Amino acid sequence: MTDTSAAPIKLEKPRSQWRDVWVQFRQHKGAMVALVLLCVMAAFVLIGPLIWRIDPNFIDPDPVKMIRLRNKGPSWDHPMGTDQIGRDILARMMFGGRISLAVATVAMLVAIFIGTTVGVLAGYFRRIDGLLMRLTDMFLALPLLPLLLVMMFLFRDAAAKVLGPSMGTFLLIVLAIGVTSWMHSARIVRGEVLALKEREYVLAARSIGTPARRIILRHILPNVLSPVLVAATLGIAAAIITESVLSFLGLGFPPDFPTWGRLLYDGVDAIRTYPERVVWPGIAISLTVLCVNYIGDGLRDALDPRIRGR
Amino acid sequence: ERGADGELKILYYQAVSTLNPYLSSGTKDVEAGSLVLDPLASFDQDGNMVPRLAVEIPTVENGGVAADLTSITWKLKEGITWSDGTPLTSEDVKFTWEYCTHPEGGCAQGAKYEGVKTVETPDPLTVKVVFEAPKPYPYQPFTGATAPILQKAQFGACVGAAASSCTEQNSKPIGTGPFVVTDFKVNDVITLEANPNYRDAAKPAFAKVTVKGGGDALAAASAVMETGEFDYAWNTQINPEQQAQMEAGGKGKFVNAFGTLVERIEINMTDPSSDLPEGERSTPKHPHPIFSDARVRQALSKAIDRNVLVEVGYGAAGRPTCNLVPAPAYQASDNTDCLTQDIEGAKKLLEEAGWVDSDGDGIRDKDGKKLSILYQTSVNAVRQDFQALVKGWWNEIGVEVELKSIDPGVYFGGDAASPDTFQKFYADVEMYANNFDGTDAEPYMSQYLCDKIPGPDNQWQGENVNRFCDPAYDALVKELSSTVGIEARGALVKKMNDMLTKDSHVIIPLVDRGRFSAQSNSIDGFIMNSWDSELWNVADWSRVK
Amino acid sequence: MLTFILRRLMLAIPTLLLISLVIFLLVDFAPGSPMSEIPLTVPPEVRQKMMAAMGADKPVMVRYVLWLRQFFIVEPQYAIDALFGTDFAQGAQRIISWQSKVPVFQIIGERLPQTLTVVGTAYLIGILIALPIGIYSAYRQYSWFDIGGTFFSTVGFSVPTFFTGNILILIFAVKLGWFPTIYDTNLRITDWESLVKMLKQMALPVTVLALFNAAEISRYTRASVLENLGQDYVRTARAKGMPERVVLLKHVLRNSLIPVVTVIALGLPTVFGGAIVTEQIFKINGIGAALIGAIHVSDLPTVQTITFIFAVLIVAFNLIADILYGILDPRIRYD
Amino acid sequence: MLDAQGTAAAPLVQVSNLKMYFPIYTGLLRRHTGDVKAVDDVSFTIRAGETLGLVGESGCGKSTVGRAILRLYEPTAGRVVIDGDDIPALAPEALRKKRPVMQMVFQDPQASLNPRMTVADIIGEPLDEHTNLTGQEKLARIYELMDQVGLNRAFANRYPFAFSGGQRQRIGIARALALNPRFIVCDEPIAALDVSIQAQVVNLLEDLQDRLGLTYLFISHDLSMVRHIADRVAVMYLGQIAEISPRDDLYANPLHPYAEALLSAVPEPDPNGAARQRIILKGDVPSPANPPKGCNFCTRCPKVMPVCREIEPKLAEAAPGRMVACHLINPIPSTG
Amino acid sequence: MPDGARPVLDVRGLKTVFRTRGGDVHAVNDVSFSLQKGELLGVVGESGSGKSVTMMSLIGLLPSPPADVCGGTVMLGDTDLLTAPPEELRQIRGARIGFVFQDPMTSLNPVFNVGSQIMEPLREHMGMTKAQAEVRAVELLELVGIPDARRRLKSYPHQFSGGMRQRVMIAIALACDPDVLIADEPTTALDVTIQAQILELVKELRQKLGMAIIWITHDLGVIAGIADRVMVMYGGQVVEQGPVRAVFSAPQHPYTRALLRTIPKLHGPRDARLEAISGQPPILSAPPTSCPFRPRCPHAFDRCAAENPARRAIDGRAIGQGHDVACHWTAPAMQEVAHA
Numbered sequence A: 001m002t003d004t005s006a007a008p009i010k011l012e013k014p015r016s017q018w019r020d021v022w023v024q025f026r027q028h029k030g031a032m033v034a035l036v037l038l039c040v041m042a043a044f045v046l047i048g049p050l051i052w053r054i055d056p057n058f059i060d061p062d063p064v065k066m067i068r069l070r071n072k073g074p075s076w077d078h079p080m081g082t083d084q085i086g087r088d089i090l091a092r093m094m095f096g097g098r099i100s101l102a103v104a105t106v107a108m109l110v111a112i113f114i115g116t117t118v119g120v121l122a123g124y125f126r127r128i129d130g131l132l133m134r135l136t137d138m139f140l141a142l143p144l145l146p147l148l149l150v151m152m153f154l155f156r157d158a159a160a161k162v163l164g165p166s167m168g169t170f171l172l173i174v175l176a177i178g179v180t181s182w183m184h185s186a187r188i189v190r191g192e193v194l195a196l197k198e199r200e201y202v203l204a205a206r207s208i209g210t211p212a213r214r215i216i217l218r219h220i221l222p223n224v225l226s227p228v229l230v231a232a233t234l235g236i237a238a239a240i241i242t243e244s245v246l247s248f249l250g251l252g253f254p255p256d257f258p259t260w261g262r263l264l265y266d267g268v269d270a271i272r273t274y275p276e277r278v279v280w281p282g283i284a285i286s287l288t289v290l291c292v293n294y295i296g297d298g299l300r301d302a303l304d305p306r307i308r309g310r
Numbered sequence B: 001e002r003g004a005d006g007e008l009k010i011l012y013y014q015a016v017s018t019l020n021p022y023l024s025s026g027t028k029d030v031e032a033g034s035l036v037l038d039p040l041a042s043f044d045q046d047g048n049m050v051p052r053l054a055v056e057i058p059t060v061e062n063g064g065v066a067a068d069l070t071s072i073t074w075k076l077k078e079g080i081t082w083s084d085g086t087p088l089t090s091e092d093v094k095f096t097w098e099y100c101t102h103p104e105g106g107c108a109q110g111a112k113y114e115g116v117k118t119v120e121t122p123d124p125l126t127v128k129v130v131f132e133a134p135k136p137y138p139y140q141p142f143t144g145a146t147a148p149i150l151q152k153a154q155f156g157a158c159v160g161a162a163a164s165s166c167t168e169q170n171s172k173p174i175g176t177g178p179f180v181v182t183d184f185k186v187n188d189v190i191t192l193e194a195n196p197n198y199r200d201a202a203k204p205a206f207a208k209v210t211v212k213g214g215g216d217a218l219a220a221a222s223a224v225m226e227t228g229e230f231d232y233a234w235n236t237q238i239n240p241e242q243q244a245q246m247e248a249g250g251k252g253k254f255v256n257a258f259g260t261l262v263e264r265i266e267i268n269m270t271d272p273s274s275d276l277p278e279g280e281r282s283t284p285k286h287p288h289p290i291f292s293d294a295r296v297r298q299a300l301s302k303a304i305d306r307n308v309l310v311e312v313g314y315g316a317a318g319r320p321t322c323n324l325v326p327a328p329a330y331q332a333s334d335n336t337d338c339l340t341q342d343i344e345g346a347k348k349l350l351e352e353a354g355w356v357d358s359d360g361d362g363i364r365d366k367d368g369k370k371l372s373i374l375y376q377t378s379v380n381a382v383r384q385d386f387q388a389l390v391k392g393w394w395n396e397i398g399v400e401v402e403l404k405s406i407d408p409g410v411y412f413g414g415d416a417a418s419p420d421t422f423q424k425f426y427a428d429v430e431m432y433a434n435n436f437d438g439t440d441a442e443p444y445m446s447q448y449l450c451d452k453i454p455g456p457d458n459q460w461q462g463e464n465v466n467r468f469c470d471p472a473y474d475a476l477v478k479e480l481s482s483t484v485g486i487e488a489r490g491a492l493v494k495k496m497n498d499m500l501t502k503d504s505h506v507i508i509p510l511v512d513r514g515r516f517s518a519q520s521n522s523i524d525g526f527i528m529n530s531w532d533s534e535l536w537n538v539a540d541w542s543r544v545k
Numbered sequence C: 001m002l003t004f005i006l007r008r009l010m011l012a013i014p015t016l017l018l019i020s021l022v023i024f025l026l027v028d029f030a031p032g033s034p035m036s037e038i039p040l041t042v043p044p045e046v047r048q049k050m051m052a053a054m055g056a057d058k059p060v061m062v063r064y065v066l067w068l069r070q071f072f073i074v075e076p077q078y079a080i081d082a083l084f085g086t087d088f089a090q091g092a093q094r095i096i097s098w099q100s101k102v103p104v105f106q107i108i109g110e111r112l113p114q115t116l117t118v119v120g121t122a123y124l125i126g127i128l129i130a131l132p133i134g135i136y137s138a139y140r141q142y143s144w145f146d147i148g149g150t151f152f153s154t155v156g157f158s159v160p161t162f163f164t165g166n167i168l169i170l171i172f173a174v175k176l177g178w179f180p181t182i183y184d185t186n187l188r189i190t191d192w193e194s195l196v197k198m199l200k201q202m203a204l205p206v207t208v209l210a211l212f213n214a215a216e217i218s219r220y221t222r223a224s225v226l227e228n229l230g231q232d233y234v235r236t237a238r239a240k241g242m243p244e245r246v247v248l249l250k251h252v253l254r255n256s257l258i259p260v261v262t263v264i265a266l267g268l269p270t271v272f273g274g275a276i277v278t279e280q281i282f283k284i285n286g287i288g289a290a291l292i293g294a295i296h297v298s299d300l301p302t303v304q305t306i307t308f309i310f311a312v313l314i315v316a317f318n319l320i321a322d323i324l325y326g327i328l329d330p331r332i333r334y335d
Numbered sequence D: 001m002l003d004a005q006g007t008a009a010a011p012l013v014q015v016s017n018l019k020m021y022f023p024i025y026t027g028l029l030r031r032h033t034g035d036v037k038a039v040d041d042v043s044f045t046i047r048a049g050e051t052l053g054l055v056g057e058s059g060c061g062k063s064t065v066g067r068a069i070l071r072l073y074e075p076t077a078g079r080v081v082i083d084g085d086d087i088p089a090l091a092p093e094a095l096r097k098k099r100p101v102m103q104m105v106f107q108d109p110q111a112s113l114n115p116r117m118t119v120a121d122i123i124g125e126p127l128d129e130h131t132n133l134t135g136q137e138k139l140a141r142i143y144e145l146m147d148q149v150g151l152n153r154a155f156a157n158r159y160p161f162a163f164s165g166g167q168r169q170r171i172g173i174a175r176a177l178a179l180n181p182r183f184i185v186c187d188e189p190i191a192a193l194d195v196s197i198q199a200q201v202v203n204l205l206e207d208l209q210d211r212l213g214l215t216y217l218f219i220s221h222d223l224s225m226v227r228h229i230a231d232r233v234a235v236m237y238l239g240q241i242a243e244i245s246p247r248d249d250l251y252a253n254p255l256h257p258y259a260e261a262l263l264s265a266v267p268e269p270d271p272n273g274a275a276r277q278r279i280i281l282k283g284d285v286p287s288p289a290n291p292p293k294g295c296n297f298c299t300r301c302p303k304v305m306p307v308c309r310e311i312e313p314k315l316a317e318a319a320p321g322r323m324v325a326c327h328l329i330n331p332i333p334s335t336g
Numbered sequence E: 001m002p003d004g005a006r007p008v009l010d011v012r013g014l015k016t017v018f019r020t021r022g023g024d025v026h027a028v029n030d031v032s033f034s035l036q037k038g039e040l041l042g043v044v045g046e047s048g049s050g051k052s053v054t055m056m057s058l059i060g061l062l063p064s065p066p067a068d069v070c071g072g073t074v075m076l077g078d079t080d081l082l083t084a085p086p087e088e089l090r091q092i093r094g095a096r097i098g099f100v101f102q103d104p105m106t107s108l109n110p111v112f113n114v115g116s117q118i119m120e121p122l123r124e125h126m127g128m129t130k131a132q133a134e135v136r137a138v139e140l141l142e143l144v145g146i147p148d149a150r151r152r153l154k155s156y157p158h159q160f161s162g163g164m165r166q167r168v169m170i171a172i173a174l175a176c177d178p179d180v181l182i183a184d185e186p187t188t189a190l191d192v193t194i195q196a197q198i199l200e201l202v203k204e205l206r207q208k209l210g211m212a213i214i215w216i217t218h219d220l221g222v223i224a225g226i227a228d229r230v231m232v233m234y235g236g237q238v239v240e241q242g243p244v245r246a247v248f249s250a251p252q253h254p255y256t257r258a259l260l261r262t263i264p265k266l267h268g269p270r271d272a273r274l275e276a277i278s279g280q281p282p283i284l285s286a287p288p289t290s291c292p293f294r295p296r297c298p299h300a301f302d303r304c305a306a307e308n309p310a311r312r313a314i315d316g317r318a319i320g321q322g323h324d325v326a327c328h329w330t331a332p333a334m335q336e337v338a339h340a
């Protein structure tokens, strides 16, 4: 085989594959709108603070001014108004979004990783199936709150020491959420793997002599992608909410770290007096989840070569 | 006329878990218990003691208190019967003491009976409490809603280890109070009806009472002030804007009364650094590297605007204070120095103390060490606002502040294994509120004795959380324990209060928090009381006609 | 089938024992103590004594074994005694809540009715809403109805109940005054009026929960119906000349419901477990509220017992779901 | 190639007494209470370069034989010697090393290709597993294989769905060829294909055999196709071999009644041949978990004798090169 | 109608298009055929040639969207099925036209017992009571040769073997004594011995009941065995149609010829090599303007690219009655492909 004939095809390879995915993805209108919205949202939380340069925790040190600045409705100075101690809500939304989105994404990844691993192992290896499924039952039955309390209690200081207080907390929160929310995806993946395992192409790989490890990576995992994507989109929503509950219980970030979940919680408290305050984080969270959901749909279609080919 | 006014609906959003105040001293439980059980005497809205089952308040003057202060003799009113119709006797009173002091009973009010040697019953209507040593304040036992009289006949079998398994007794105690329990759903709802044998034939006006639990302060306030579902809601601590909005509803009003509850910042006098070996953190072995200098502590206090805190967090339910003991008047110091914020003064103090911002990062430093502190408190919306505000002011004077909020169950739980209890104080400053029972501050002030510092030796159970230790203070505590006479005792308390606040600034009082409840406009006769149960005079309540 | 059930039950015993141990250790190990509600005015010595009186100072294994004995021997005896008027228990110590000093099973007994009515009704209504929506949006895939349904259920998932609950309270209870904000657990239905009252106080929490449940179940239903609509037997039914109604509501539905019914069965334990957030918002004081309250004050016996019962329910309903699957789907045989 | 021809007469594959039971567990303790006797005591040999056809009804255990030979299932008993090694006895690593020698082509070309892998990935997988070729070399080999099976090189980056059934089956064959195997089990390689495409695949298999000296076990239920491709044919019924004969002998004169019925049931595309006598078998195949006593064809056999219900006939040589398991053909010695 | 009686089913110029996201698929193009009473019409053609779509178009079984039956007439007696209101069409399905599908494993509803599935059309179309329907169901099961029919009514499909399920399907299709039975590859999923049983059964039933049958299959052998006439489809069109003997012995269309040659024979001399039809089936994205078989046709010439051939009669009889073919090329003498 000469280089000349191989080269053009090789060149074509990586590009065409991802372009195909992209082309198909673009056909999914919902997913495209969602992607644009999510990008806007990401820009809002990432680039926003560079433009809107108010510190989310800034309280006017002059008490007289501070008192005057409390509980303001939207205005040019504070497009989303201020909270009960005069902090700028727009800045808090931006800053909070960073944390919420980061936590949600990473926690979801952790949950999906654990869930998929357990599900694949249980589905593929009959011998450990019973054990892993009983483990899943156990986690389902465990009371979440004490579990989180214990985790935080055991590891917070250690994590803070190694990674610094905010990174340490971040890691711990993400792990805590991940560790307590993988069970459903594990079940789904297991069911899927049980079926996939009997597919002829897995048998074909065995006949080639592919070891189990690579069969799983190459043949099983890519094909459980679609249920995992569904679980992932649901996981994002759950993670944002769980983070807010954690913060609320004092298990999350330090109290001066705004997150969407916490803003929502605080907003609900003030719902009678300042109903708009619950609206911002409420919209942000719901919109994120909706977007992720539609993107997940689009991605699932786009990643499936069968649908893509149509 | 008894029972003429139908049903009274009371809301305790922290639900009542038992009606026996000896098994749980949670305020909600004690107050609900006061619907049924009576002490010998209680406190009125001004903190004065008023007889209840007793004929009068014994004093040295009327001979009720022995001249050597070693005993007090109460006379019971004649003809008082329990709700089951049997007469109340001094045996019941004596039994109550035995019940609470049984070593295996786990009585929550043990402190009320401390120092009692024996209780004698010379006749069915006379009770003599004999103390082991002279008691300058002999009114602790059997007074206030926390120490009511139990019926011997009912609780006879519930002494000691059996106390907690007497479910029926604990949830439906027989009492002398205006109401009788008919149904008790734990942590949910209690149904009571008028006591047919109540000592005042015309009372109570209500035939039935429901005490409901659940929800939060906001919902509780709303249920009285907005929807009118309830007649009275306890502890409706909500933020001032909401207070205003709800009052506009016109269905009810908020009532408040100030007592001794003070929200404060305690300053750790010992080093909480996590670099220290476990067991030495936050112990007197290592003094605090920053706060050993009183000027720093004072600067922190000066930088705070307490008026703003009240306006943001409490509104009518609080007032700024500089004192640890804000009431009653005879023992409250009149210090008001701290009430105006003084940022410049605070900065000056820090500069004097050698803390300057040498590297221009906005944070002061000294000898290469940054003026950076960890500020912890429990999870609570108001406290988090306070944290944010105080952090802002402290940042303004060049102090870096890291905030931490802890689940109240952990923070106040006192679990020796947890690093997050307020006693362990693994932080530089911490915020919480505390008060004392009744009107006498002696036990409260003696919390700051050197030997009450929490540490590994006492499983971190000491009460001297800021680890203040001053022999002069200890001497004052000793003096107080043998001083008789309201005035003299008051003077001593003031002095000690100033030592802890104005002079040393180890405690930075912030807000004097009153009791704050919501009352429907249709209820008459309610008198708010911060010294006893808020339901202390429920027998006098009636429905507006 | 019977052996299948027996086998699963046998397997469940060690699982449940392990779960109970893990829960016990976990709850015990969690920071926080039963003393957190006791006011700071109570001095440390007294607190110590109170702990001792509850037995909370004993080693954890001793307490665990004691709990096991109480749960599996003493409490059943009391149950039998209560049913038949016998006296097997002979006054043995029951599982007693540290917080309220009341037997935990009594608390559960008091809490269960309201949890079952509210959460159960909500679940039922949720199902009743979800099924038609799910079926119709699958039948008219990509129609406006379907798009709307998808949107609705996604939002239903993503908006937390504490948000919807509070909004409903604000609008319908506070502003409009149609419904009470606080649930009366003492209310007995005796006449027309009390029935109306009951319905009124159930309206809001049931709505919140039903919406949430409906969102989830309608997704499953839609997916399942969609899958079955493409099956060959649907074509057969049409070829037989069956009306669309029969095709959809008999042939497709029966098959589609098989997975949905298992999802529903697996969700049923939550009906008993209560909806923690919703119960708190609407002050229902059901099991969920009891559990969260007990966790907050580290009331170990209560937390342990409720959680364990919940675990039993989860394991049991897992089994029931499997059995249901077998009953509904004649192809599946267990032996 | 030369090698293959040199050993043409020697058996490359020797299967003796192969049994493959799938255990049935029942009861409370999951006790082993029975077996699905998918393959019950099967023996045959295949010479190098030869094609053995394996025919029989669905569920009679054809695929199981194929898979057990390649140890995709762990056989319950028996020896399978391929090219000198006893496959069931090999240690896992040795088995992996042995894999290149024996390969398989699957029934459903759609199901046997991972829908998310490109053709190049699929064909390249065995190369990844067993060789250390560089990316260039691997690609070169992939193209070579694609040429061999008649796939356009430009298709290398396409996904399986984009191919017709016949092309998909070519991909599967290319994958099987990647490691230069000597023995290929073709498990119904044409069953899922359209008639017009079947011929392409069969021709390809034949070409490859000629060029590479391959040995095939060709599993199929299409008797006309087996007649076309196989040198010898084994007829299976319910986990056992009913007859093994050279192709022409079998088709001209089936000895076993089942083989006879099977052949007669095949519809022929010749409207004039309708007069041919059909043997219509009654009833269904019994369950392999519960095979009948005696001869396992006795429940449907048109020529059943009382002895068939009692004694299981053994596979025995009935004519030169022909093995049959039937009491009609091998009258049992009266001594039993 | 010059020849014979009036056909039971007469299809003229049927056109079906799938409107999909990726563009239109012209699955059926101008298909015409007719069916006499008691006749068995075999339909062959490679996969995707439009056999199933044609038959399902007739009775409105295609999901719409995406399917759009956009042309032609389908006369069943006096009714045009394509313009009949849906309700009327539904009344015809199952009652006057019975349908048997390819896969007996999935075509029966797994959760209802066999009896209820047979009784459903009886009660729907014949208005029978439950008891009457049950009696009839037993009859039907006996008719298709299922022993112990009464007891088997209560069985579920999974308790039947593939062959028995296919018999049940046939029983359902026959339930209301239809005029036409359409069987779409009813034996493809079955074993040869079972297939032989079913074929035997159909022959028998046809004699007994005398209905017209359309039998779709891949398998030329099956057609040869049972059909009276055969229709060959390719690329959504009918390319050849005629009496079985005529078509098999003298195939006119190059595709038919190729098809016959690809099949190895069970008897007679063994070919050294099978003849394969090279190339790909046509993509049906537009109505054909040229002969769809042209790219694979060994005899293609200029005209084939320019013009899609119309069907022309071989034996002089009307199109659809005798032997006709849609091809520009004229086949040479027939001995070339005839079987020896």
Ligand SMILES: Nc1ncnc2c1ncn2[C@@H]1O[C@H](COP(=O)(O)OP(=O)(O)OP(=O)(O)O)[C@@H](O)[C@H]1O
Binding pocket: D022, D036, D037, D038, D056, D057, D058, D059, D060, D061, D062, D063, D064, D065, D221, D288
């Ligand atoms: N993994 C398994 N567990 C249990 N039984 C099995 C398993 N695989 C196959 N069987 C059973 O073994 C028997 C033989 O199956 P096999 O797949 O070998 O048949 P086959 O002849 O290849 O049929 P087909 O023509 O349908 O492919 C069948 O009865 C089948 O049910």
Ligand SMILES: Nc1ncnc2c1ncn2[C@@H]1O[C@H](COP(=O)(O)OP(=O)(O)OP(=O)(O)O)[C@@H](O)[C@H]1O
Binding pocket: E018, E020, E025, E027, E045, E046, E047, E048, E049, E050, E051, E052, E053, E054, E066, E218, E284
């Ligand atoms: N829902 C659909 N959407 C788009 N195209 C379709 C659809 N259904 C069928 N087709 C196309 O219609 C054409 C004819 O299909 P049809 O099922 O009639 O073929 P067939 O001759 O029955 O093949 P087989 O022998 O495989 O059953 C095919 O090209 C197919 O791709």
Ligand SMILES: [Mg+2]
Binding pocket: D062, D063, D064, D188
């Ligand atoms: Mg097979």
Ligand SMILES: [Mg+2]
Binding pocket: E051, E052, E053, E184
């Ligand atoms: Mg078809």
